[in-house]
Amino acid sequence: MAEATEKALNFIEQIIEDDIAAGKNDGRVLTRFPPEPNGYLHIGHAKSICLNFGAAQKYGGKTNLRFDDTNPATEETEYVESIKADVKWLGFDWAEELYASDYFDHLFEFAKKLINKNLAYVDDSTSEEMAVMKGTPTVPGINSPYRERTIEENLDLFERMKNGEFPEGTHVLRAKINMASSNMLMRDPIIYRIKFATHHRTGDKWCIYPMYDFAHGQSDSIENITHSICTLEFVPHRELYDWCIENLEIFPSKQYEFARLSLSYAITSKRKLLQLVNENYVSGWDDPRMPTISGMRRRGYTPEAIREFCERIGVAKRDNLIDVSLLEFCVREHLNKIATRVMAVLDPLKVVITNYPEGKVEELTAENNPEDHESGSRSMPFSREILIEKDDFMENPTKKYFRLAPGLMVRLKHAYIIKCDEVIKDENGEIVELRCSYIENSRSGNDTSGIAVKGTIHWVSTAHAVKAEVRLYDRLFKVEDPSREDGDFKDYVNQDSLQTITAFVEPSLVNASLSEHYQFLRKGYFCLDRDTTPEKLVFNRTVGLKDTWAKEAVK
């Protein structure tokens, strides 16, 4: 019965185990996580991070963090810093912090080696001319008129490219492979181009930069990476990856591809996320509605929850769209264990307990977390006038409603049972106040009343409650898969994804901490936002509680 408890391997782990069993690389496992510093990391990167770091960890190996910074036009130090912070926050430590730009000298020599082997040439064609000569997927390309330059001429031209003698776009270095290949990437790919841009690390040292295909595999090889794990769109690059390594006669790192993560009601494209930021659809990369690591962190998601999510979604090669409810499940699962329970009324209704003495204040004991007996308790003031949730009263209750209604009783969590005696309305017929009476011997912990009520609701003492800004988030997109819809993805942004309200929270929350997670009882999980000031508390709703009543109410 108990033998099936071991988790099945994903196909990458399978490959690694097979390699170890075959004695490849003497059993050594070295992976890398290779972000381009041109944007913030998102949930899709989290999958890759967990896979790369996780697999290495599992097999006693290590993982390098390597920035793929070969395009100075889009890359910035700000992104480098955010990426490092996000990887650390997720809970992973890299063996070495490296940059493809560290290898620019090396890569330049590699290029000359190819030229010397008559496997690369400088092409003076314009990009339009090259595009024409490249052919199409169904039509083979034709050779460039510059393809048969002599090695000496190529060496000289390439050197002069490096020396800044030519303007951008006038010359490129191409690998000499096969213009008729069915793989477009093998049709003499450009491996070096001229760019007079300041690089975030090398400054103005270089005016030529290697292309991805001439940097990534070689960087892997230089670092002796054993398993270079990337996403499916790089499958056709593998042939070129192997070609470079073979012809450069360097360490044979191997590339393996898995399907990237897509999340429902979200987008995971750095380009599109950047648009949302630049065009102010969100407040920044770390807006809590963003599927970025920094956004999720600010939202109150935990690294444990994200790692568990990445574990549960699995790794395979088929396109997938993961239901965001699985992510939310993982978040709730973890927060349920660690969140401090507190009371907060989001949409208040005044309740006066007519038979409770005016001016009297009782300090009641409230447990901090029923899931964690070590978490202790705190005290909460109770008094004659309290606030409850508007939702928790129904003037004409339906059969299955078991909260407060005229003549009915509910339990105030951690406090007394009360009975609704009178409903007070304003001139518009709006309910503005409830007059209730409490059952004196029904206090939580020493209830001798013998009364059994079906409902328990949360509350705060009006005089002691603290006002707080609460930000309620909904999914950022109205459709399941915005990237597949017609037209601009921004047309599908949910305009109501942020709702800001003023809530009344229990006084203990004036000491709320940025590092703590809270459950507003019966309402959801919340965390303090960094916008909080000494004058104003600001909370983010991380995720709501599962609400079977909401479903029932719709019926």
Place this chain on the structure above:
RNA sequence: UGACCCAUAGUAUAAGGGUAGUACAACAGUUUUUGGUACUGUGUGUCUAGGUUCGAAUCCUGGUGGGUCAACCA
């Protein structure tokens, strides 16, 4: 109309030729001083047609469907 990758419940993911499982979602119920949590139960799922085999989700072939590739991006 080329090459390459992929195809198992609504969504993901296992089953390494031998009983098609698991999780989320959904639905029903039990417990409950959170309509939370926990627990129990509920499923006409192997794209299709052939082939190999005692036996195929698994191996082979054809088809169908989806994805990727024609950036001086990664």
